[in-house]
Amino acid sequence: xxxxxxxxxxxxxxxxxxxxxxxxxxxxxxxxxxxxxxxxxxxxxxxxxxxxxxxxxxxxxxxxxxxxxxxxxxxxxxxxxxxxxxxxxxxxxxxxxxxxxxxxxxxxxxxxxxxxxxxxxxxxxxxxxxxxxxxxxxxxxxx
Amino acid sequence: xxxxxxxxxxxxxxxxxxxxxxxxxxxxxxxxxxxxxxxxxxxxxxxxxxxxxxxxxxxxxxxxxxxxxxxxxxxxxxxxxxxxxxxxxxxxxxxxxxxxxxxxxxxxxxxxxxxxxxxxxxxxxxxxxxxxxxxxxxxxxxx
Amino acid sequence: xxxxxxxxxxxxxxxxxxxxxxxxxxxxxxxxxxxxxxxxxxxxxxxxxxxxxxxxxxxxxxxxxxxxxxxxxxxxxxxxxxxxxxxxxxxxxxxxxxxxxxxxxxxxxxxxxxxxxxxxxxxxxxxxxxxxxxxxxxxxxxx
Amino acid sequence: xxxxxxxxxxxxxxxxxxxxxxxxxxxxxxxxxxxxxxxxxxxxxxxxxxxxxxxxxxxxxxxxxxxxxxxxxxxxxxxxxxxxxxxxxxxxxxxxxxxxxxxxxxxxxxxxxxxxxxxxxxxxxxxxxxxxxxxxxxxxxxx
Numbered sequence: 001x002x003x004x005x006x007x008x009x010x011x012x013x014x015x016x017x018x019x020x021x022x023x024x025x026x027x028x029x030x031x032x033x034x035x036x037x038x039x040x041x042x043x044x045x046x047x048x049x050x051x052x053x054x055x056x057x058x059x060x061x062x063x064x065x066x067x068x069x070x071x072x073x074x075x076x077x078x079x080x081x082x083x084x085x086x087x088x089x090x091x092x093x094x095x096x097x098x099x100x101x102x103x104x105x106x107x108x109x110x111x112x113x114x115x116x117x118x119x120x121x122x123x124x125x126x127x128x129x130x131x132x133x134x135x136x137x138x139x140x141x142x143x
Numbered sequence: 144x145x146x147x148x149x150x151x152x153x154x155x156x157x158x159x160x161x162x163x164x165x166x167x168x169x170x171x172x173x174x175x176x177x178x179x180x181x182x183x184x185x186x187x188x189x190x191x192x193x194x195x196x197x198x199x200x201x202x203x204x205x206x207x208x209x210x211x212x213x214x215x216x217x218x219x220x221x222x223x224x225x226x227x228x229x230x231x232x233x234x235x236x237x238x239x240x241x242x243x244x245x246x247x248x249x250x251x252x253x254x255x256x257x258x259x260x261x262x263x264x265x266x267x268x269x270x271x272x273x274x275x276x277x278x279x280x281x282x283x284x285x286x
Numbered sequence: 287x288x289x290x291x292x293x294x295x296x297x298x299x300x301x302x303x304x305x306x307x308x309x310x311x312x313x314x315x316x317x318x319x320x321x322x323x324x325x326x327x328x329x330x331x332x333x334x335x336x337x338x339x340x341x342x343x344x345x346x347x348x349x350x351x352x353x354x355x356x357x358x359x360x361x362x363x364x365x366x367x368x369x370x371x372x373x374x375x376x377x378x379x380x381x382x383x384x385x386x387x388x389x390x391x392x393x394x395x396x397x398x399x400x401x402x403x404x405x406x407x408x409x410x411x412x413x414x415x416x417x418x419x420x421x422x423x424x425x426x427x428x429x
Numbered sequence: 430x431x432x433x434x435x436x437x438x439x440x441x442x443x444x445x446x447x448x449x450x451x452x453x454x455x456x457x458x459x460x461x462x463x464x465x466x467x468x469x470x471x472x473x474x475x476x477x478x479x480x481x482x483x484x485x486x487x488x489x490x491x492x493x494x495x496x497x498x499x500x501x502x503x504x505x506x507x508x509x510x511x512x513x514x515x516x517x518x519x520x521x522x523x524x525x526x527x528x529x530x531x532x533x534x535x536x537x538x539x540x541x542x543x544x545x546x547x548x549x550x551x552x553x554x555x556x557x558x559x560x561x562x563x564x565x566x567x568x569x570x571x572x
Contacts (some may be wrong), residue, residue: 001287004188035321036478038195041173041184045147052181066477081505081525082550084513088521089486090479191352192322193376200375219367227370235374239367264368290474324481327470331433338467 002033003103003112007135008040011103011114014134016042018127019119027118027127028055031103034110036060036093044118051117054095058124059115061094062102066110069100070125099124103132104139111137145176146246146255150278151183154246154257157277159185161270162262170261170270171198174246177253179203179236187261194260197238201267202258204237205245209253212243213268242267246275247282254280288319289389289398293421294326297389297400300420302328304413305405313404313413314341317389320396322346322379330404337403340381344410345401347380348388352396355386356411385410389418390425397423431462432532432541436564437469440532440543443563445471447556448548456547456556457484460532463539465489465522473547480546483524487553488544490523491531495539498529499554528553532561533568540566 003011008031015029026044028051033039036059043051058069065072065086076083076096087094098121103112114131116124132138146154151174158172169187171194176182179202186194201212208215208229219226219239230237241264246255257274259267275281289297294317305313312330314337319325322345329337344355351358351372362369362382373380384407389398400417402410418424432440437460448456455473457480462468465488472480487498494501494515505512505525516523527550532541543560545553561567 005185009185033321035192035319035323037186037192037321038184039186041181042148042152043180043182049178049180064477064479064482079526081509081512082502084509085486085490085505085516085521085523085525086479086483088516089482089524091521094479191350193350193372193380196350196375197372200371204371216368219371223367223370226367230371230374235371235377237371238375239371240365291471295471321478323472323478324470325472327467328434328438329466329468335464335466 001105001109001111002035003031003039005039007137010135011131011137012040012042015114015116015127015131016044017134018130022123024119024123024127027116027124028052029131030055030059030115031112032059032063032115033112036063039112047118054117055115057093057095058097058100058117059113062100063110063113064090064094068102069095070098073097073121097121099128101125101128101132103137106139108139144248144252144254145178146174146182148182150280153278154274154280155183155185158257158259158270158274159187160277161273165266167262167266167270170259170267171195172274173198173202173258174255175202175206175258176255179206182255190261197260198258200236200238201240201243201260202256205243206253206256207233207237211245212238213241216240216264240264242271244268244271244275246280249282251282287391287395287397288321289317289325289423291325293423296421297417297423298326298328301400301402301413301417302330303420304416308409310405310409310413313402313410314338315417316341316345316401317398318345318349318401319398322349325398333404340403341401343379343381344383344386344403345399348386349396349399350376350380354388355381356384359383359407383407385414387411387414387418389423392425394425430534430538430540431464432460432468434468436566439564440560440566441469441471444543444545444556444560445473446563447559451552453548453552453556456545456553457481458560459484459488459544460541461488461492461544462541465492468541476547483546484544486522486524487526487529487546488542491529492539492542493519493523497531498524499527502526502550526550528557530554530557530561532566535568537568
């Protein structure tokens with residue numbers, strides 16, 4: 001079961017609100033369903049042109065590998081040649097930086113993922129989690 | 144000058160409201176800036192998986208050729224070989240069906256485009272124009 | 287909710303049994319989940335090399351457009367320039383020939399799709415439906 | 430001479446049985462023929478979305494370079510720039526992690542390859558070899 005448009009729009013709104021509250025750089029926020037297909041997206045004024053692609057690659061990468069990109073980014077540092085080959089194998093659909101966060105339901109099943117790009121990876125990831133919390137979709141698994 | 148996220152979200156909301164008012168099939172609505180980069184997107188529950196790509200290709204195609212896809216679709220029927228070669232030349236970033244509508248400012252300058260996919264091309268285009276009108280961005284050029 | 291590997295393998299087995307029962311040419315059978323990701327695949331000895339790609343494009347195309355490729359193939363004949371642009375917009379992930387059949391649950395929700403290539407489109411589609419039936423997953427919507 | 434569908438399905442069944450016997454994470458298992466074209470594939474419930482692509486890139490990479498990916502992964506660590514250029518040169522059809530294992534006949538001729546992704550590379554490779562053994566296709570060359 002994938003998240004709904006209403007849930008996805010709530011995540012986007014919550015993530016952007018968090019970004020403004022901490023004066024983050026302009027953000028791009030995407031929410032993908034469990035199959036990694038776009039459900040909702042917003043790019044703030046002034047965000048640079050690649051933000052859509054990077055945010056999408058963070059969310060798709062998290063779904064594709066089954067873990068948040070904060071974890072993937074750490075692992076990639078220890079085995080860059082493998083993770084770079086993964087990037088090639090999946091046609092560039094992965095970005096090794098925090099900000100790609102998996103969304104799960106109460107049963108722990110993956111329902112989608114959030115991807116944010118614009119500020120530091122850590123700030124992007126914090127805003128993604130804030131959006132998930134504000135949408136009432138926070139689970140241990142997604143923390 | 145490109146349209147803002149606020150304007151793009153207003154277009155998306157207006158287009159989806161129009162779709163619901165006429166019981167359209169589930170729609171995907173994208174708004175691109177003047178450089179054909181995504182600003183806002185929403186895919187209604189139940190819309191099929193290609194709706195993002197098709198909506199984007201309608202909006203990008205309208206911007207890329209400088210005219211709404213309703214016009215492009217008509218012209219393509221009369222010269223399919225050329226327009227198919229355009230599709231190849233631009234990496235598939237164009238869809239020959241109504242629903243890709245250019246947005247202009249009061250001076251007639253292109254500020255972005257709306258792309259919708261989900262129902263008939265005519266319905267998609269009507270919803271796109273309704274979204275532009277509801278956002279207060281309607282111009283002769285966009286009609 | 288996507289179909290399980292057990293269900294997907296039952297569909298593949300049933301489709302191949304149908305193919306043998308009617309002495310079809312060597313077939314390739316793929317089952318995709320609701321997000322168009324591969325779950326199970328089998329290519330019979332002697333099937334030509336493109337069968338994997340064509341079977342996958344039939345199943346992904348059906349999911350992407352929300353209807354079986356038998357219907358899409360008919361529609362494409364009436365508006366080739368649009369449907370060829372769709373092929374470009376989705377990176378070739380669609381094949382306009384019968385043999386791509388959507389699988390739904392009892393509630394009518396899409397759980398995946400079957401794609402078959404090897405014999406005529408009609409025979410491919412019959413084998414796909416036979417596989418769905420033999421797996422006990424037949425619904426009005428899938429007929 | 431390439432392996433048959435019957436042999437490929439036996440490898441998949443044996444590899445998945447090994448994975449279950451050691452409580453491996455959900456696996457994706459692909460068997461390619463000597464020309465690197467898919468013959469059989471299965472993705473266990475819960476395996477993440479990129480597992481198909483990674484498993485295929487392991488099997489194709491092993492065939493493409495003529496050695497198991499366990500060997501390639503070691504070599505790549507010592508010369509990352511070259512092996513990353515190979516990844517680019519072959520369009521991403523290689524993954525530098527154990528789990529891609531070549532299958533040979535009694536004469537030592539390559540008949541195909543197995544690719545597995547889901548657990549650690551070492552576990553993936555063990556399951557691949559177990560599948561080959563269970564199918565009665567084990568040769569010194571494949572060990």
